[in-house]
Amino acid sequence: NAGVTQTPKFRVLKTGQSMTLLCAQDMNHEYMYWYRQDPGMGLRLIHYSVGEGTTAKGEVPDGYNVSRLKKQNFLLGLESAAPSQTSVYFCASSFAGGNQPQHFGDGTRLSIL
Amino acid sequence: DQQVKQNSPSLSVQEGRISILNCDYTNSMFDYFLWYKKYPAEGPTFLISISSIKDKNEDGRFTVFLNKSAKHLSLHIVPSQPGDSAVYFCAARVRSYNTDKLIFGTGTRLQVFP
Numbered sequence: 515n516a517g518v519t520q521t522p523k524f525r526v527l528k529t530g531q532s533m534t535l536l537c538a539q540d541m542n543h544e545y546m547y548w549y550r551q552d553p554g555m556g557l558r559l560i561h562y563s564v565g566e567g568t569t570a571k572g573e574v575p576d577g578y579n580v581s582r583l584k585k586q587n588f589l590l591g592l593e594s595a596a597p598s599q600t601s602v603y604f605c606a607s608s609f610a611g612g613n614q615p616q617h618f619g620d621g622t623r624l625s626i627l
Numbered sequence: 628d629q630q631v632k633q634n635s636p637s638l639s640v641q642e643g644r645i646s647i648l649n650c651d652y653t654n655s656m657f658d659y660f661l662w663y664k665k666y667p668a669e670g671p672t673f674l675i676s677i678s679s680i681k682d683k684n685e686d687g688r689f690t691v692f693l694n695k696s697a698k699h700l701s702l703h704i705v706p707s708q709p710g711d712s713a714v715y716f717c718a719a720r721v722r723s724y725n726t727d728k729l730i731f732g733t734g735t736r737l738q739v740f741p
Contacts, residue, residue, distance in 0.1 A: 518670070547728075556633075556716060556733040557671070564727065572728060604670050611727040612720035613659040613678075618670030 516540050520605050520619035527595045527626045535590040535622050537605030545608045546588035547572075547616065548580060550601040557604065563588055564611075595626045630654050631719050633732035640739050646704040648735050650717035653698065659720035661729065662691060662702050664713045671716060675702070707739045 521536045537546065547562040549572075559572030563582040577599060579591045588607075592599060602623050606616040632651045640646045650660075658679045663671035677684040677691045677700070684691050690703045704711055714736050718729040 545727075549731075554733060556631075557718075557731040559728055559730075562728060570726065573730075606670070612722060612729050613661075613676070615661065615673035615676070616671075616729070618672070620668065620670050 518605055518607055518617050518619040520603075520622050522622060523620070524623050525625070527592075527624065529595060529597060529626060531595050532591070532593050533595065534592075535603055535605075535624075537588045537590070537607075537619060539586055539588075539605075539607040539617070541607060541609075541617065542585070543607035543609050543617070544585075545610065545614075545616075546582065547606040547608075548578070548588065548590045549604045549606065550574065550599075551604060551621075552601050560590065560603075597626050600624060600626045629733070630657075631717060631730050631732040633715075633717060633735050635735050636733075637736040637738070640707045640737065642709055642739055642741050643706045646702075646707045646711065646737055646739065648702040648704075648715050648717075648737065650700045650702075650732055651698060652700075652719050654719070654721065654730075655695075655698070656723075657719035657721055657730075660691070660693060660700050661718045661720070662689075663716045663718065663731075664711075665716065665734070666713050674715075704737075707737075709739050709741065712737055712739050 561580040566585040608614040661676040662674040665671040
């Protein structure tokens with residue numbers, strides 16, 4: 515069982531470059547989420563989706579865009595990377611809303627120079 | 628404005644003893660609380676949850692207690708094992724007409740030593 519798969523696992527970018535992080539889940543979950551984890555800050559929600567074709571803002575959405583064109587995929591885009599976006603990014607999915615356990619990927623470590 | 632707080636960054640417990648991890652929250656609209664465990668270089672994994680209408684939920688060695696009047700929840704691990712060494716996050720659910728999401732605490736690193 516693959517569960518939640520994040521691609522890539524590591525990436526180094528230069529300031530101003532763009533990139534897309536891919537999240538794929540094979541559990542037929544409706545909800546998907548993107549979080550970032552920074553030292554001393556816990557997990558902070560960037561954007562989430564309650565179903566195919568939908569997206570919603572989380573706590574820290576600025577500088578990021580997302581798309582959910584297919585139910586199994588949730589893409590996180592950085593249009594113009596900034597050093598403040600250096601972080602570990604986690605994708606998660608759940609069968610339904612926030613009271614349902616979320617299944618996480620193993621993270622993408624992103625460094626922006 | 629940290630709505631979910633884990634004031635102890637770390638905790639060290641001897642194997643076989645009880646581990647107690649604490650979490651405080653400020654928003655009385657939270658209706659569900661969850662605990663996640665995270666090992667290095669892995670994503671968090673769900674551990675146990677509790678609805679705001681309950682005050683206790685138990686699953687094997689893990690018990691979560693909720694004190695709504697104090698806006699406080701705790702996770703008890705009995706007996707603690709070396710494999711329990713990880714970072715533990717509490718999370719609270721906030722739900723309204725246009726949102727349904729979790730707010731996470733900053734985590735507590737638990738170390739269980741022999």
